[in-house]
Amino acid sequence: MSDKLTEPGSWDEVQEVCVLTERVLPISRPYLSEDELRGVRDVFESHWLGQGSEVAAFEDAVGRYLGAKHVVAVSTGTTALQLALLALDIGPGDEVIVPSLTFCASVQAITACGATPVFCEVAPNDLNIDVADVKRRITKRTKVIMPVHYCGNACDMDALLALSKETGIAIVEDAAHAFGSRYGERMLGSFGQLTCFSFDPIKNITCGEGGAIVTDRAEIAAQLRKMRFLGIDRNRPSGSGGEYDVVLQGYRFHMSNINAAIGLAQMKRLEDFRRRKIAIVDRYNTVFARLPYLSLLAWTLPETFPFTYVLRIAADRREAFRDHLKSCGVGTGMHYPPNHLLSYFANGTDRLPVTEKVAQEIVTLPLYYEMSDEDIDRVIEAVRSFCEEMARPLPEARGITAILPGRY
Template identity: 55%
Template sequence: MTIPVSRPSIGQEELKEVGKVFATGWLGLGSTVFEFEKELEGYLGARHVLAVNSGTTALHIALDALGVGRGDEVIVPSLTFCASVQAITSLGAVPVFCEVSPEDLNINVADVERRITRRTKAIMPVHYCGQACDMDRLLEMGRAGNISIVEDAAHAFGSSWKGRRLGSFGDVTCFSFDPIKNLTCGEGGAVVLSDDGVAELVRTKRILGIDKDTWHRYRNERAWFYEVTTQGYRYHMSNINAAIGLAQLKKFESFVEKKKDVVRRYNEAFRHIEGLRVLNWNLDDTAPFTYILRVLNDRREELIAFLAQRDIGTGIHYIPNHLQPFFKEYSTPLPATEEIGEQILTLPLFYDMTEEQIRSVIRSVSEFFL
């Protein structure tokens, strides 16, 4: 059986929590979601957590609530999943692609600064592989230009910047809880922020712009009266997904420690191999999501085939977005990103990896370069 790149760790604990929701007969947005939000607020040290149905919708609704709209510019690294960019273009805003740093694949802050214009409404740093971007410089840049920093932290639940958890500071942090993230809800996401007014707007927008219904949903009741007060979306999380998240949260620290251990072992095994570049890792502050190497000398495809023969899955995270046909009108030369995009390779990293699977990955990659 092929070793997958990633896989969720789920079991009887999640089924038990979902069973409790089934017993209530209330499967949609309700008390379990609000409980999950409170648990996340406590874990993160955040003022407001609003649970939604994906990381993509978290980004979209956050930008929308901040007033990002047609013609506004949002600076975003090209090396990210296309969801980051789709959240921008769906509002009629313009993605301004920027470079990443080869050392950790995080947003190149100096390049961001060069691309700020009077139309820049937001900057979207992507915490790649789970490692935090330079939030001090980004927030300073945002304050200086009245620019919102909307963090794409889809990879980075549980990670920190200089000892402070992502989501406990800054403007807006958006998490993903999809099937392969460090913490999964099956599907889900969250918008985390401190501004009371923006939080209330997100809370209303996530359920079709309907106001004055929250009290009843805390009691798992449906009121017949409602008011639509703003443009909204069907973005709310269900009690079923929140129940999975509650069970996952109890196990989360063990997930992180196991993945840190695998990353350490990979780094030690690969850092001295000629033909590979290991990323810089700050594991003290990072909950690792995925493990990515840079394969030099145009040998990536060869390595992919070699590992496939040994039943080891690999991935590419990601194809640079400025090269995608749908985003062609926003394309700009990004030589560093284009070079990196031809080199990056994702190796298996998940909580339930066995000792033999870890050794097989290390042994096979090492043998390829002998």
């Protein structure tokens, strides 16, 4: 605490209320227990570290949970997306429509196939894909639409599936944020086409690193199983009498038993993770909805398994907001820089005004299973103190100087 005299209710005082702490709350943190460790130890003891029975068991568990016919576990969410596109024969000359407001992994998966990403807008209320804008961007080269279920909230699957039926354009869902989320009564991943999940360290469940492609289409699933492991087909001995043949271009994108064992342990706690994260989002929403200057996402709770918590604040206040939260020991993030403005993807002609505006305003707050009630209070207090101070009359009117550099 500084020993400087502060005006009651002044910005200095607000800062001091948020006692500086060494422990900054991260925006995300995986829950890891003895169970995950035991699973990994069992794999060590089996001496079968690569793709094997744990991977098959993880695929079964995921398939049962989602009500999906085929689950193909792979090394990451990014390789899941890449393989899904490759299985649909997407390559040079093909266009894939994807929201610009996504992690660059979605886009790298497209460019890795040699295809062209066509960036589209998101809807301002939930930052999910804007289907009307997708329609405007369809050309005769469009082969896939890749919706991203942002923060875990499901995109408008009815509209997307209707569009797919009408145009013949495939849907490859980027459900990296949305493992365990539903669209109405149905789990994401049970709609039959290709849905890709991520199990990286910060996702709803983690395998350490991992991903999966989920589909109802048996022939695609069979192809994906070969593609993830160097195109090897063990059911077809080669002409030379070997144990396998190589039948297509493949990759080393499989999941290891070590990663699957972590994922299996996490599956057992999934419902606890989901309930706690829903409760935190609900609490944030209830308090933040009453505060000035914030704009909240339209959450579809309780169908959603929330991944991250993103809100919006006017662009010219965002850095002050983030600085204030930092001084209160609350970490923040920004998900994501629009991809159409990143050097490797920019073509200089894309105009995405909605995306460019919201990208200046979004802030990600801490959200993870192990947040204590005190942690949640700390986030709420930090946000509240910032917004309430901003809502006070201008400093000049109160004879106070230098509280905040400017107002809305």
